[in-house]
Amino acid sequence: MDSILVTGNGPLNGQIPIAGAKNACLTLMPATLLSEEPLTLTNAPRLSDIRTMTTLLESLGAEVTRMQDGKVLAMSSHDLNNHRADYDIVRKMRASILVLGPMLAREGHAIVSLPGGCAIGARPVDLHLRALEAMGAELELKEGYVHAKAPGGLKGGIYEFPLVSVGATENALMAATLAKGTTVLKNAAREPEIVDLAQCLRRMGAQIEGEGASTITIQGVDRLGGATHPVVTDRIELGTYMLAPAICGGRVELLGGRRDLLAAFCDKLEEAGVSVEETAQGLAVERRNGRVKAVDVVTEPFPGFPTDLQAQMMALMCTAEGTAVLEEKIFENRFMHAPELIRMGANIEVHGGHATVHGVPKMKGAPVMATDLRASVSLILAGLAAEGETVVSRVYHLDRGYERVEEKLGACGAKIERITGQ
Numbered sequence: 001m002d003s004i005l006v007t008g009n010g011p012l013n014g015q016i017p018i019a020g021a022k023n024a025c026l027t028l029m030p031a032t033l034l035s036e037e038p039l040t041l042t043n044a045p046r047l048s049d050i051r052t053m054t055t056l057l058e059s060l061g062a063e064v065t066r067m068q069d070g071k072v073l074a075m076s077s078h079d080l081n082n083h084r085a086d087y088d089i090v091r092k093m094r095a096s097i098l099v100l101g102p103m104l105a106r107e108g109h110a111i112v113s114l115p116g117g118c119a120i121g122a123r124p125v126d127l128h129l130r131a132l133e134a135m136g137a138e139l140e141l142k143e144g145y146v147h148a149k150a151p152g153g154l155k156g157g158i159y160e161f162p163l164v165s166v167g168a169t170e171n172a173l174m175a176a177t178l179a180k181g182t183t184v185l186k187n188a189a190r191e192p193e194i195v196d197l198a199q200c201l202r203r204m205g206a207q208i209e210g211e212g213a214s215t216i217t218i219q220g221v222d223r224l225g226g227a228t229h230p231v232v233t234d235r236i237e238l239g240t241y242m243l244a245p246a247i248c249g250g251r252v253e254l255l256g257g258r259r260d261l262l263a264a265f266c267d268k269l270e271e272a273g274v275s276v277e278e279t280a281q282g283l284a285v286e287r288r289n290g291r292v293k294a295v296d297v298v299t300e301p302f303p304g305f306p307t308d309l310q311a312q313m314m315a316l317m318c319t320a321e322g323t324a325v326l327e328e329k330i331f332e333n334r335f336m337h338a339p340e341l342i343r344m345g346a347n348i349e350v351h352g353g354h355a356t357v358h359g360v361p362k363m364k365g366a367p368v369m370a371t372d373l374r375a376s377v378s379l380i381l382a383g384l385a386a387e388g389e390t391v392v393s394r395v396y397h398l399d400r401g402y403e404r405v406e407e408k409l410g411a412c413g414a415k416i417e418r419i420t421g422q
């Protein structure tokens with residue numbers, strides 16, 4: 001297993017290109033199952049999660065071709081010869097559940113393994129299932145699999161999500177494009193990845209209104225066609241690399257960065273004393289003098305502060321001046337990085353959904369272990385600003401969501417290298 005060696009090396013200066021969003025690409029790829037015609041995604045990130053989704057789609061009979069160094073994914077789902085998404089693939093990546101809605105809508109039946117929980121929480125899929133039932137799906141749970149049928153096709157319905165779920169909104173939105181009549185999704189997620197999905201579906205011929213607001217209305221159509229769609233910028237990769245100069249000092253320009261993707265996060269950085277400037281090519285982040293100020297953070301659905309940046313923000317707060325309280329409201333177990341940061345000299349207390357971080361002037365490098373994707377990158381960020389060497393093990397988590405992390409940070413002056421096979 002690979003690990004990453006980081007050595008604290010002072011301020012960072014330079015430019016980092018931001019890739020297409022993993023979480024958008026993982027919902028755009030299953031959209032290919034809705035149409036017999038090809039769907040091509042440009043600006044796709046090169047990540048292990050994308051390879052896992054490729055394997056899943058191929059197992060269902062889709063063809064996926066990577067071009068231009070893997071940045072373009074040409075997909076075709078002319079004939080789906082298998083309607084069963086196996087546990088062996090689904091357990092590796094929860095986003096696999098997103099094949100359920102499209103397959104059911106187009107084929108009238110699908111069998112998809114339940115994903116199970118993961119390190120950050122139980123993460124049930126009940127809302128995905130309830131929304132599909134509201135469109136007339138008949139569902140049965142057998143031996144860990146969802147057996148779904150809609151013999152006469154799905155029918156439009158009204159469904160109000162009891163809590164905001166990104167994945168359930170995506171599954172329901174895709175299914176509704178081929179349902180008969182009108183579907184209204186209330187209390188829908190408003191994340192930029194939902195907007196990107198709706199724009200792609202519209203390019204394929206879907207009739208959708210309201211994406212980005214909490215009520216989305218979909219008028220079902222008989223069939224969808226092919227399309228070419230660019231994957232939206234990865235706002236979580238963007239926020240992660242914005243934190244690198246905030247933690248280490250210096251100035252880094254994030255190419256392709258947009259403030260509207262991360263407004264709440266940008267506001268918090270500025271409150272902490274970090275400058276965020278819109279440039280011709282993206283966003284520039286700068287911290288010149290002294291420590292940042294401690295700021296409190298509450299994670300919320302978009303447009304609130306994203307849970308996927310909470311671990312990285314905690315790494316920044318570890319060396320802030322003062323005490324910060326981070327409240328995690330999306331996932332019940334998303335503070336697994338705290339004990340690892342404590343091994344590096346951070347002063348953190350975790351009580352249920354709250355973490356209190358008392359800033360220390362400097363952290364010290366240590367061997368640490370990544371427990372999930374964002375935890376792993378938070379440890380790398382902390383290591384960049386710590387004294388001495390930090391070795392982050394279990395970086396297969398990191399490879400799910402960050403491409404060429406060593407190269408991107410290294411180009412700005414970070415001392416970071418991958419140690420293979422440890």
Ligand SMILES: CC(=O)N[C@H]1[C@@H](OP(=O)(O)OP(=O)(O)OC[C@H]2O[C@@H](n3ccc(=O)[nH]c3=O)[C@H](O)[C@@H]2O)O[C@H](CO)[C@@H](O)[C@@H]1O
Nearest residue numbers: 023095123124125126127128164165166167168308330331
């Ligand atoms: C591949 C992808 O896009 N992953 C993102 C997606 O995950 P994902 O789509 O899994 O997250 P959700 O928005 O669905 O989860 C939000 C909350 O709702 C709960 N819930 C969700 C569905 C359900 O049927 N029942 C239920 O109770 C979850 O356990 C969680 O507590 O949104 C999360 C919240 O922004 C991000 O952290 C993930 O990076």
Ligand SMILES: C=C(OP(=O)(O)O)C(=O)O
Nearest residue numbers: 023094095308373374401
């Ligand atoms: C939690 C994440 O991903 P997933 O939903 O695929 O586990 C993430 O991207 O931070």
